Amino acid sequence: MAQYLPVLALLVLAGLFAGLSFVASKIFAPRNPTAEKLAPYECGITPGRDLPERFPVRFYLVAMLFVIFDIEIVFLYPWAVNYQELGLFGLVSVLIFSALVFESFVYLISKGALDWGPLQVSRRQDPMRSADRTTASTVRRVGQDGRTVTVLDAGVAAEEAGSGVAA
Amino acid sequence: MSLLALGEPYLSDGVDLGDVVLTVVKVVVAFVVLLVSVMLMVWFERKVISRLQNRIGPNVAGPFGLLQTLADGMKLFFKEDLIPERSDRFVFQLAPYLSVVPAFLTFILVPIAGDFSDGKDGSVSIAGRQFFLQVADVPVGILFFLAMSSIGVYGVMLAGWSSGSKYPLLGSVRASAQAISYEAALGLSLASVLLISGTLSTNEIVQVQAGEGFRGIIPNWNLITTGFVPFGIFLIAGTAELNRPPFDMVEAEQELVGGFHTEYSSIRFAMFYLAEFMNTVTMSAIIVTLFFGGPAGPNFGVLPGWLWGFVWFFLKLLVFLFTFVWFRATLPRLRYDQLMDLGWKLLIPLALGWLMILAGIRVAQSGGFGITDSTQVDTGIVLVVGLAIGVVAALLLSSAVRTSRQDRLHRHGLVEVAPVFELDGGAPAGEGHH
Amino acid sequence: MVDVIVFAVAGLIVLAGGLGVVLNSNPVRSALSLVASFFGVAVLFVLQEAHFLALVQIVVYAGAIVVLFLFVIMLLGVDEVEDLSIEPLSGQRIGGLLAGAALLVFLLGGLFLSGGDEGAVAVTGTESVTQPIDETQPNIDNLATDLFGRNVLAFEATALLLTIATVGAVVLVRNAGAEDLSVDEPGRADH
Numbered sequence: 001m002a003q004y005l006p007v008l009a010l011l012v013l014a015g016l017f018a019g020l021s022f023v024a025s026k027i028f029a030p031r032n033p034t035a036e037k038l039a040p041y042e043c044g045i046t047p048g049r050d051l052p053e054r055f056p057v058r059f060y061l062v063a064m065l066f067v068i069f070d071i072e073i074v075f076l077y078p079w080a081v082n083y084q085e086l087g088l089f090g091l092v093s094v095l096i097f098s099a100l101v102f103e104s105f106v107y108l109i110s111k112g113a114l115d116w117g118p119l120q121v122s123r124r125q126d127p128m129r130s131a132d133r134t135t136a137s138t139v140r141r142v143g144q145d146g147r148t149v150t151v152l153d154a155g156v157a158a159e160e161a162g163s164g165v166a167a
Numbered sequence: 168m169s170l171l172a173l174g175e176p177y178l179s180d181g182v183d184l185g186d187v188v189l190t191v192v193k194v195v196v197a198f199v200v201l202l203v204s205v206m207l208m209v210w211f212e213r214k215v216i217s218r219l220q221n222r223i224g225p226n227v228a229g230p231f232g233l234l235q236t237l238a239d240g241m242k243l244f245f246k247e248d249l250i251p252e253r254s255d256r257f258v259f260q261l262a263p264y265l266s267v268v269p270a271f272l273t274f275i276l277v278p279i280a281g282d283f284s285d286g287k288d289g290s291v292s293i294a295g296r297q298f299f300l301q302v303a304d305v306p307v308g309i310l311f312f313l314a315m316s317s318i319g320v321y322g323v324m325l326a327g328w329s330s331g332s333k334y335p336l337l338g339s340v341r342a343s344a345q346a347i348s349y350e351a352a353l354g355l356s357l358a359s360v361l362l363i364s365g366t367l368s369t370n371e372i373v374q375v376q377a378g379e380g381f382r383g384i385i386p387n388w389n390l391i392t393t394g395f396v397p398f399g400i401f402l403i404a405g406t407a408e409l410n411r412p413p414f415d416m417v418e419a420e421q422e423l424v425g426g427f428h429t430e431y432s433s434i435r436f437a438m439f440y441l442a443e444f445m446n447t448v449t450m451s452a453i454i455v456t457l458f459f460g461g462p463a464g465p466n467f468g469v470l471p472g473w474l475w476g477f478v479w480f481f482l483k484l485l486v487f488l489f490t491f492v493w494f495r496a497t498l499p500r501l502r503y504d505q506l507m508d509l510g511w512k513l514l515i516p517l518a519l520g521w522l523m524i525l526a527g528i529r530v531a532q533s534g535g536f537g538i539t540d541s542t543q544v545d546t547g548i549v550l551v552v553g554l555a556i557g558v559v560a561a562l563l564l565s566s567a568v569r570t571s572r573q574d575r576l577h578r579h580g581l582v583e584v585a586p587v588f589e590l591d592g593g594a595p596a597g598e599g600h601h
Numbered sequence: 602m603v604d605v606i607v608f609a610v611a612g613l614i615v616l617a618g619g620l621g622v623v624l625n626s627n628p629v630r631s632a633l634s635l636v637a638s639f640f641g642v643a644v645l646f647v648l649q650e651a652h653f654l655a656l657v658q659i660v661v662y663a664g665a666i667v668v669l670f671l672f673v674i675m676l677l678g679v680d681e682v683e684d685l686s687i688e689p690l691s692g693q694r695i696g697g698l699l700a701g702a703a704l705l706v707f708l709l710g711g712l713f714l715s716g717g718d719e720g721a722v723a724v725t726g727t728e729s730v731t732q733p734i735d736e737t738q739p740n741i742d743n744l745a746t747d748l749f750g751r752n753v754l755a756f757e758a759t760a761l762l763l764t765i766a767t768v769g770a771v772v773l774v775r776n777a778g779a780e781d782l783s784v785d786e787p788g789r790a791d792h
Contacts, residue, residue: 040332116504315666
């Protein structure tokens, strides 16, 4: 138990350091609170919306998975330190254990518990978004009936239309 | 060896006054070293980043701007300390302690000097007392490291929750999910180190690594004996655990203002800052200890043996401190879903699989399988079978990812379409950027 | 002497933590009290030279399980101060008191009525009931030989238990109305 004496000593020292710093700040720092300063931070404007009440349930599933892996880790350590003495028997029992844990991990993933981002979908081929659609083909020029339309630079027009689609 | 496994020699039996004095000296030295190293680390980071960005960086306070951190820290004492009206006052004031105290305590595990050459155990004798040049060699060292990093999560989590403000809350929920995710990867990659070292004590882990390596030239570092992959996982997971770039989702200033410490000011903020940099220094030191032999290294005479240990340790430490700064200067921040995917779907399965294959090979080498008469053939068989199982597991995982994706597409009435390649960009147009 | 002092202090922390869990009207503070209580228990384990168990207590219970609790508290938005005068389950308090008193009686009974050193279940104050801890060996080694020897079935059963817990969590989450785990799906309007 004496092995933990330095831990205790450092704990006390660190606590004292933090505590005394706070006391020093109490002494030196000005105290002039106003309603604006004490309001929740909102980039300088009056806070409008309230806090989010709920979070996605996936956070909970992550914590759950962490508990499972933490327990596995705690079981793995005694085996890892002594794997030589435990030999094949220990290896096989750890393998079975890991396979079971891995199985529930795969189950969780297949249920989408670890999908965080928005769904990454390739854009559907949409006739409204096509390189063929240029100002020349889509804009009907009013009052120009019967005249010949001179396109100044076909290449530039097509490129503009193209970048319009990409943006 | 087995008696030493129970910890430091000088504290093995009863404690007398001399032991207490020695303990106090050690603790005070460690405390001062930590504070000074944080001061220098902040300076180092700012200076290196400045240079990488073609700036000069702090250069006014003290020689080369060395005292800049001290000046900044002192300034914070004179800043108004605000406790937001909607906060939970008690928890708000408690959170900085929960952040800074574990940061101090983790350092006890690191052997910072000592002579490990020729099978020595790195201990030093003064006035008939034998002791290690580390604050405490607790019997279950590595678990202590994991315990402290899991307590550190509370500081961030409670700071954000108690602020009663939206950005801190969002930041802290993110941060704690990130921290626990990567802690699992951290713990699993550590298991490979334990497998090779056969002990939980950091001092003995260094002793094992100080032994003669392959052909007597290549050092016996765990980096090599565990096969590089656990080190890579540990480095990535460690960076994420520190909330350092490119994993600094916690304080992604473009979206969360300051993250969990948005509402903190004055010296309370300084405590979080201190803890963050202290953790960076300690994590680098832990990486050096676990994978790069800590203070072990050749002894060229002139200096006493334990001082050579310190020289080697310090040089190795500098490499990792620089690496962390380099990461920050080079890598753009990951998106949250990328971060979680990297941790869960790559690092954790990889760490687990690597550990199993490593253990299989080790058992085969010691003749544990007995499939054939030769252990070499056994090892080969185990390796092939292990890799095959690994491939099957990877396929299973990717099919799970696909199943989940199909489910989501189905729920939203979407069908998978082949990616459309735009003429100009050539990249598939994703939907994730709005 | 030192042992007694450490025991008393750790015991007080455990007790105070336990009372804090019950008496705090704010669930987050209750969870914090639980952490304090776990730390006290960890110190008690160290006192019994069970170093590995002590750290596991912190890593698993304080580091993972209470984090899970806190997530639930924060996720569901139940982190408001509760009115302790309302009894959600009628007769709950009296039942709790009775159960507590019964436990105390059993504990004290076990302490005073046990047959000294002879009985295997007697409270003797020795550090281990079945066999003394081998002082020359780190207890992680003892644990490993025991866990992967006699108790290997229990070890594997734990994995099964964890699997059940996972499935249970998913089922519960789905039944809670959110059949879609990904509630915040952006970009739906585009398609």
